[in-house]
Amino acid sequence: MPDPLTGGMVSVRYTYAIPLEIVYRTPLSSWNPFDLDYLDYYTPATEAQRIEALQRPQRGPNGKLTRNGGLIPSTAYNGTSYYGFFYWTPAEFYSDTAASDPADTSGAVVGVLDKQGIVRKVRASGHQIIMSGIPNIRTKLRNIRQRYPIHPLAGDKDVGLASARALKHMFTTKQSEVLLQSELNIPSSTLPFWTNPSTIARHFHRMNVVGSNIDKWVSNTTTMVTTEQENGHTHRLRILRTLDKSTGEFTYQQIDCDGLGQTCADGHSKICLTDDLC
Numbered sequence: 103m104p105d106p107l108t109g110g111m112v113s114v115r116y117t118y119a120i121p122l123e124i125v126y127r128t129p130l131s132s133w134n135p136f137d138l139d140y141l142d143y144y145t146p147a148t149e150a151q152r153i154e155a156l157q158r159p160q161r162g163p164n165g166k167l168t169r170n171g172g173l174i175p176s177t178a179y180n181g182t183s184y185y186g187f188f189y190w191t192p193a194e195f196y197s198d199t200a201a202s203d204p205a206d207t208s209g210a211v212v213g214v215l216d217k218q219g220i221v222r223k224v225r226a227s228g229h230q231i232i233m234s235g236i237p238n239i240r241t242k243l244r245n246i247r248q249r250y251p252i253h254p255l256a257g258d259k260d261v262g263l264a265s266a267r268a269l270k271h272m273f274t275t276k277q278s279e280v281l282l283q284s285e286l287n288i289p290s291s292t293l294p295f296w297t298n299p300s301t302i303a304r305h306f307h308r309m310n311v312v313g314s315n316i317d318k319w320v321s322n323t324t325t326m327v328t329t330e331q332e333n334g335h336t337h338r339l340r341i342l343r344t345l346d347k348s349t350g351e352f353t354y355q356q357i358d359c360d361g362l363g364q365t366c367a368d369g370h371s372k373i374c375l376t377d378d379l380c
Contacts, residue, residue, distance in 0.1 A: 122252040125229055136191045136222045138214050139181035156192065159187040159214075171212030178213035178221045189214050197235040210234075210302045217374040232304050292316075295341070295354065298380035301369030305333040306380070309373075311341075321345035324357055337366050341373060 132142070141155040159179040163166035171179050181293075182189055193211045213221045225234070233246045279296040293311040300306075307329035311319070319325050321344055329337045345351075355375045359366035374380040 122313065124250045124252060126248050127229070128248070130191050130227050131229070133227070135192060136190070136214075136216050136224070138190060138216055138222065138224070141181050141183040141187075156183060156185055159183060171214070173211075173213040173221055173223065175219065175221055178215050180215050182214060188226060188228050189224040190227040191225045193225050195236065196225060197237045204225075230304070232299070235301070238253065269289065294375070295327070295373045296376060296380055297337070297356075297366075297370040298372050298374065299369075300333070300366075303333055303368070307332050307337060307370065309339065319343050321352070339373070 131363070141158055149337070159166060159181045160167040160169045161180060162176065169179050170177055179189070181187070189212050211225055214224050216222050216287055226369050229248050231247065231249045233248055235245050239246065256330055280338050293316055295309050297307045297309075309327045309329040311325060311327055315325055322342075324342045327339050329339065338360050339356055342355045342357050344353050344355070346353055354373055354375070356364055356371065358364065359370060365371040372380065
């Protein structure tokens with residue numbers, strides 16, 4: 103085909119496997135009940151003014167970036183913006199319990215100064231994959247989901263995709279541990295786990311039991327595992343391994359999280375051999 107710029111002939115290729123997504127929008131994206139100041143990146147005329155608009159929510163009285171969304175006037179964000187500081191929804195709108203301790207890294211609740219200088223407790227107003235809990239609004243199995251991927255039909259007969267689906271099936275069967283070792287030739291000293299979703303700022307954690315720990319891990323005993331970092335933090339879990347004599351398969355149970363009991367502070371209460379089962 104002719105190049106629209108040079109007029110010469112060029113070869114082109116087209117793909118019909120364009121990744122698409124359905125996003126169910128809600129009024130939360132435009133609901134600003136506290137009338138919090140909103141800084142539009144595109145309104146300032148110069149690049150320096152745009153950078154200033156992006157950084158203003160974090161600027162303290164001394165002009166330095168000292169504000170971190172704390173719940174006191176000196177550390178609360180001074181305004182909101184679409185880029186990283188889109189916090190409009192009142193914290194009370196959701197039923198999830200969110201920690202306000204500065205050491206909490208979940209980012210569920212932040213403080214933002216309104217136009218009268220009052221600190222307002224708010225949460226992010228952007229689109230979520232699975233929304234946080236809303237009182238008296240819940241589907242049969244989980245909280246409301248806003249975003250769904252659309253898988254392209256062009257890949258239905260793709261050999262690589264078929265292999266990936268077969269691998270997913272292996273991960274989601276009850277005999278996944280045995281299949282992974284025999285079919286994929288994965289050493290028996292590697293055993294992956296996932297936590298169930300957090301009830302605050304929804305996220306998962308993955309962890310592996312590695313090395314000689316697997317061989318030493320006999321039935322009805324526990325081992326300590328540190329999760330991978332997600333959402334700015336990790337957890338230290340104690341996991342119980344039990345042999346089901348009727349099936350010959352091992353089952354696993356989360357016994358303790360960070361010394362707080364079975365459930366973590368942000369709601370992880372169990373582990374699974376695949377994130378699909380959690």
